[in-house]
Amino acid sequence: MAEMGEFHGFFAEFYDILHAGLGDIEAYIRYASDAAASSILELGSGTGRILIPLAAAGFNVTGVDKSDDMIARCLEKLDREPPSTREKTRVIKRDVVDLDLGERYDLVIAPCNLLSCLTGRGEALSLLRTARRHLKDGGVFILDCSIPDIRLMVNSHGVTRTFEFAHPVTGTTIIDTFTPHYDFVNQLETDHIVLEERDGDRVLRRAETTDTLAFYFPREVRLMLDTAGLRVFREQGSVIEAVPLDEYAGEMVFFAMKA
Incomplete structure (x- = not known):
């Protein structure tokens, strides 16, 4: 049995299968259009699940990730894209914490629970400062993250669950x-x-990992954004639609600019 992290090997391939059909790709294309973004920086670009469709939609996108396997998956997918899409992408291997590319962007995004991947003391705040550092004046930063469901967490603590997915290419079963x-x-x-x-x-294949994530609540994320020098001008409870960020919301999505 192969031991690996959640963003490596078989897990990197499974990432796209797990996140298929979320609707956030179309949402980020819409947000990029709304921001009239000629340049986009995606922090934690991973397999290119969002980066490549943004480029295919005509946006110039730079992606940053630190996982070799996620980047390899992204580049493999890019090889199948037309030159017009490949020319609009750049993928950089780097840690997003304390990143400084010396560049400024119209739109910076940290999608799909990137914040939760940062478990070290101060890392989440450093990510938000990275986002601010790379914003043009008037540029927009978008952060989306799941809201912890305390009841579900209490009830599922230590409980093993099994999910099945069909591999979109081979038709095999992923458990x-x-x-x-x-x-x-x-x-x-x-x-x-x-x-x-x-x-x-x-x-055919088997892989195992134990990984740790952090979970955050809206009040503390607002405080971190403020501390990082970012002013929230819009928030909502779903990445795909403008529903209220309230007790019924499953996600927290913040739109911010430099304060």
Whole structure:
């Protein structure tokens, strides 16, 4: 059984399968159009799931990620794109914490729970300062992250669940076995994950990891944005539609500019 991180190897390939059909790609294309963005920086660009469609829609996009396997997946996908899309993309291997490319952008995005991947003390605030550092005057920063569902977390603590997905290319079955544990004092979630790819009863691949994520609440994210020198001018409870950020929301989405 291969041991690896959640963004490496088989897990990097599974990332696109897991996140298919969320609707956030179309939303970010719409937000880029609304911002009239001639230049976009995606922090935590991963497999290019959002970056490549943005480029295909005509935007110039720079993506930054630190995972070799996620970047390799992105470049592999880019190779299948037409030159008009490839020419509008740049992918850089770097840690987004304390990043300084010496460039400024019309739109900076940190999508799909990137904030939760930062578990070290001060890393989340450093990410927000990175975003501000790369904004042009008048530029827009968009951050989206899930809101912790405390009832669900309490009820699922230590409970193993299994999900099945069809591989979109091979038609094989991907089985995702997932066991979360929550540390409510330190706001950390530790997930034990086993992935298997099966063709009938035959196991083709198997990989296992234990990874830790942080979880944040809207009040503290607002405070971090303010501390980082970012002024929130719009917030909503879903990345795909402008619903209120209230007790019924599953996500928190913040639109901010330099204060």
